[in-house]
Amino acid sequence: MKQLSAAALFISGALLLLLPRILAPVCIHASNIDPKLGAFMPCSDAAAIAYVIGAITMACSCAVMFAPDTGTAKGALWLCLTLAGLLFYGYLLTPGVCHAEGMPCRASTLPAALALGAFQVFFSLLGLFSIGSFDRFHATFRRP
Numbered sequence: 001m002k003q004l005s006a007a008a009l010f011i012s013g014a015l016l017l018l019l020p021r022i023l024a025p026v027c028i029h030a031s032n033i034d035p036k037l038g039a040f041m042p043c044s045d046a047a048a049i050a051y052v053i054g055a056i057t058m059a060c061s062c063a064v065m066f067a068p069d070t071g072t073a074k075g076a077l078w079l080c081l082t083l084a085g086l087l088f089y090g091y092l093l094t095p096g097v098c099h100a101e102g103m104p105c106r107a108s109t110l111p112a113a114l115a116l117g118a119f120q121v122f123f124s125l126l127g128l129f130s131i132g133s134f135d136r137f138h139a140t141f142r143r144p
Contacts, residue, residue, distance in 0.1 A: 005127030009061035012120045016054030020047030024108035042095040043105035049090035053083045077127045084120040
């Protein structure tokens with residue numbers, strides 16, 4: 001199960017790298033927006049955040065897959081979970097995406113980034129449960 005979550009996190013990291021430029025382009029990469037104007041839009045900063053989060057997620061998934069012990073895998077999975085939270089923060093709050101409904105970043109990039117973030121949260125938690133990271137928490141609330 002740990003290998004499955006690591007592979008899924010690697011795929012989500014790769015998709016995050018491809019998302020703002022190729023899969024669902026933000027305004028700076030869209031064909032109908034002037035690139036000089038697109039650089040000043042908030043979605044270009046959110047795209048840069050997605051690039052960094054995607055690269056770190058891919059590195060963490062490799063650490064989970066090839067970890068010699070469970071402590072390293074737990075740390076990498078917790079980092080992937082934190083990065084998914086930062087992805088939600090980067091796209092929903094600061095810097096966010098453009099406010100106009102017809103902008104490409106609002107119509108395509110935002111829903112795709114949020115779906116990838118939810119995918120990343122799910123597989124990070126799945127990996128943490130499979131390693132046994134929540135056994136102590138589960139034992140605390142178990143009925144005698």
